[in-house]
Amino acid sequence: MLKRNLCASLMAASVIVFPVERAQADRGAALLGGALLGGIIVNEINKNKRRRTVSSGSSAAYSAQRAQNRQVQTALNYFGYNAGTVDGSLGSRSRAAISQYQAQMGFNPDGGLDDYERDFLLGSHQRAMASSHVAPYNQIVAQQGPAGLLRTYRNEQLGISTTTAVQPAPAPAPAPAPVPVATAPAPQPMPAPTPAPAATPAPTEPVSVTTRSDNASLPSFTFGQADRSVSQHCSEINVLTAANGGITAPGRVTDSEFALNEQFCLARTHAMAESNSITATIPNLTEAQIEQQCQGLAQVIKPQLSALPTARPDMVISDASAVLQGSGQPMAQLISGGKVCLGVGYRTDNAEMALASAVLLSAAGQLGYGEAVSHHMREGFGTAQADAAKSGAWMSLALNAVTSTAGAAVMGQSQDRVAVLQDASQGSASGGASAGLPVFPAPSGN
Structure with missing residues (x-):
């Protein structure tokens, strides 16, 4: 009995000495306000993170x-x-x-x-x-x-509608019976009018043939430029890829621009899949709430997006990195939020949101996401369309990071994908496979 009481006392003491600490949510970022990076998404991710630790010897898992x-x-x-x-x-x-x-x-x-x-x-x-x-x-x-x-x-x-089956045409309705038409009485002749006495014509002023109404004018409209749709773009690219028998393989790049677009749409698919896998672990937020927070991210990074057409990648990354450092949020938390919003941007066809997320991730040290920035700049999605040199600088940054750093690959950047990106980027920078001096047949001498 004494031994049992002693054990119970020791257990009670251990509870007193070592209380269970309750996790506290990270405070919201002072700079980022109520945007995505406020911490709520990643806190929920951390609380509900799935751990896939299946023993290799487990018969249930094997089955x-x-x-x-x-x-x-x-x-x-x-x-x-x-x-x-x-x-x-x-x-x-x-x-x-x-x-x-x-x-x-x-x-x-x-x-x-x-x-x-x-x-x-x-x-x-x-x-x-x-x-x-x-x-x-x-x-x-x-x-x-x-x-x-x-x-x-x-x-x-991908949003391409399926042609519905042709339905049989309805039988024609029977023609209506003819309606008898009453014959109108013949009109009676009108008496001839009595001619009025001729009046002296008043002097007239010359009339210009160009006289027009004071309100008449040529139409004048202000036409806005509609944002390009990444979803529609990738739908067209994927259809052409399927028609060609599959995606361009390494060493077989004949159309550099098309190969780069294939890789863009493939990266987009991977980004959406990764975003979906993360958001699936956030049960306390609706899709609308997540999207609203991602809108905040796009607003925070907007100054860096404005600098993309003129500034070097290292300058944009440095400015965006200062924003992230000033937020007070852990870098891992910012990266997770950026991945969520990158997929949300593509899923909702919000090119600016997706581009802002890619810039954020690059500034957070995930330089492989520079590939997405390059694609957006090359095609003009979410920013002004840039020349090959500007967009190519971001692609070079991404490829160098992937090939020189272990574990730096993102968005499905496998060896084959990187090889195609390298081949296509070189062809795009040189003007494509068909670029060069003109070649004409030699004259026959006649």
Whole structure:
């Protein structure tokens, strides 16, 4: 009894000596006010951060992985990518099928599925099971096979509408019966008017043939320039990529501008997927609330966006870095918020928000995001369109960071993607593959 009481006393003392500390939320940034960087997003991220620590020897995890692999193989086979036997083991044949699927969808064909690519494949398969027999999808299957459904679902996700089935024309309505028309009585002749006495004409003043109303004038309108849509741009690029049989591979860059646009849209897809994975861990904020905070980020970084057309990348980054340092927020917190808003900007087609997020991330030390800044400047999304030298400086900054620093790759910057970016950037800086002195056939001498 004495021993039991002694243990209980020791436990109670330990509770008194070591109280449980309650986490406190970071204070809002003085400079950034109520914007995204106020700390609320990342605090929720930290509280709800998912930890994927699955033991390799866990039989339950192994079984779940095999089951997911079988779903992947089944979906690949359905859409015409031969993954072989559905056994739950992703061997060389399955990897080749995955690469084929990725290439035709405009993803990076590395043979390994990220969460976005896997979810899209499996979700499309489930959708095909439910919709392949109804119009207009049954017509697509009849004309293009199951692979046509996958392309159609991708296009719908990109905002390209699917042509609906042609409905039979309605039967013409019967012609109305003729309505009898009453014959009007013949008009009676009018008596001839009595001629009035001739009046002496008054003197007249000459009339100008150019006389016009005082209110008449040529139309004068003020036309505003509509912002370019990144979403529409990437929809067009992805359609052309699919028509070409897949994304441009390293060593096969023939159109530098098109290859850079492919990489831009691929980076955009990765940015949205990363943003979605982070926001999924924030249960206490709605999408509208997150978007509102991201609007604040765009306003804070707006002075640096205005400097992009004229200032060097290091100057813009230095100015933006001073803003981040002055906010008083931890750098990791700022980076997480920037990743959230980069995807939100692309998802809501707000080019300025996405560009501001990429500048913020670059200023926070994530120089690989300079690729996104370069794409925006080259195409004029969220800023004035810049020449190849200005946009190329940001691309060089990003590529140097990725190739010289381990772990610096962002937005899916794999080795293949970096190789294409390097080839295309060199071609773009020199004016493209077709640039050079004119070449004419030698004269025949006649």
